[in-house]
Amino acid sequence: MTGRDDILVEITPQVLLKAYAVGIFPMAESAEDPSLFWIEPETRGVIPLDAFHVPKRLRRTVASGRFEVRVDSDFFGVIDGCAGGGGPDRPKTWINVRIRKLYGELFSLGHCHTVETWQDGVLVGGLYGVHLGAAFFGESMFSNARDASKVALVHLVARLKAGGFTLLDTQFTTKHLKQFGAIDIDKRAYQTVLEAAISQPADFYRLAGGGTGEDVLQLVSQTS
Numbered sequence: 001m002t003g004r005d006d007i008l009v010e011i012t013p014q015v016l017l018k019a020y021a022v023g024i025f026p027m028a029e030s031a032e033d034p035s036l037f038w039i040e041p042e043t044r045g046v047i048p049l050d051a052f053h054v055p056k057r058l059r060r061t062v063a064s065g066r067f068e069v070r071v072d073s074d075f076f077g078v079i080d081g082c083a084g085g086g087g088p089d090r091p092k093t094w095i096n097v098r099i100r101k102l103y104g105e106l107f108s109l110g111h112c113h114t115v116e117t118w119q120d121g122v123l124v125g126g127l128y129g130v131h132l133g134a135a136f137f138g139e140s141m142f143s144n145a146r147d148a149s150k151v152a153l154v155h156l157v158a159r160l161k162a163g164g165f166t167l168l169d170t171q172f173t174t175k176h177l178k179q180f181g182a183i184d185i186d187k188r189a190y191q192t193v194l195e196a197a198i199s200q201p202a203d204f205y206r207l208a209g210g211g212t213g214e215d216v217l218q219l220v221s222q223t224s
Contacts, residue, residue, distance in 0.1 A: 011036065011098070013105045020132055021198055023191055025171065028096040036098060044190040045173035045182055049165065050223045052157045053181040061147045062154050063213040067117040067124070069155045071205075075107045076100075078114040078126040081142035095140070103139070106130060113204055115156045117148040125149040127156060133198035135167040136160055153180065158219040162207040167197035 011026070019025060019038065026036040054062070083095035106112035107128075113136075116126035125148025127141035136156070143149035160168060173182045185193070207219075 011102060013102060013109055013111070016102055016106065017111060017130075017132060020130055020135075020137055021194075023187070023194055025137065026099070026102075028094050028099055033096060036096075039171075040187070041172065042187050043184040044187065045170040045177065045184055046190070046193070047157070047168045047170055047177065047180060047182045049157060049161055049168055051181045052220050053179065054154055054217065054220060055179060058147060058150050058154065059217060062151055062217055065213050067119055067145075067148060067151050069151065070116045070118060071159070072107075072114055074116060074123055075104065075112070075114050075128065077123045078116055078128050078142070079103065079140075081123065081126065081144065082128065082140035084142060103128065103130075115152040115159070117145075117152050119145060119148075126152045129156075131202075131204055134165045134200040134202035135169060135194060135197035136165055136204075137169040138171070154220060155216055158216040159204060159207045160202075161219050161222065163203040164200070164206070165197075165202045166200060167193055169194075 016026070023044070024038050024040045027039055028036055079095060079100055083100075103112050107114075111132065112128060112130050114126055114128045117124055124145040125141070125143040127138060127149060129139045130137040138156075141149040141152065157168065170177055170182050173184050
């Protein structure tokens with residue numbers, strides 16, 4: 001289900017959080033279009049945290065420590081990277097000015113986070129998403145170096161598991177995400193999982209310092 005909003009209607013961070021709490025999220029048609037679409041998919045993409053899969057080659061990359069991983073250090077650098085378009089999962093730009101502003105406000109309120117990969121002091125990949133209770137809603141990711149966004153995803157999952165999260169929402173599934181264990185669930189099942197997740201507390205910062213690559217791999221491999 002989708003609905004186009006009136007561009008004069010103010011969408012506040014509080015309205016946005018309420019939308020996430022009932023399974024709805026916004027997208028824009030393009031960076032140039034100031035309006036937003038409210039989307040409620042009939043099937044929802046999720047990555048079950050206890051079934052997260054790390055391909056063998058990526059495990060070696062994570063363990064090598066090739067990238068420095070930071071959290072919440074450059075939100076606008078990450079959203080700018082995600083808005084750049086390109087790549088197998090992002091054929092065109094959709095992040096417009098309203099999206100930047102809204103999620104920037106959520107970041108200031110502590111409801112939006114980034115996991116970033118850096119090389120030689122340069123931001124080369126990362127992702128951002130929304131945190132509500134024990135649910136994390138992945139919004140977008142980008143990579144300017146091989147495996148940079150994938151490493152960020154592995155670190156995100158480790159952080160979510162360490163912090164007591166129960167839901168990693170990917171909105172949709174893609175071939176790229178399915179290699180990590182992403183699945184589709186129907187709207188009714190998603191609502192049940194969502195309601196349970198947002199009613200529980202979770203701590204995004206419990207994984208102090210991010211941990212080494214080996215620590216992260218051990219965390220993502222643990223089952224409850």
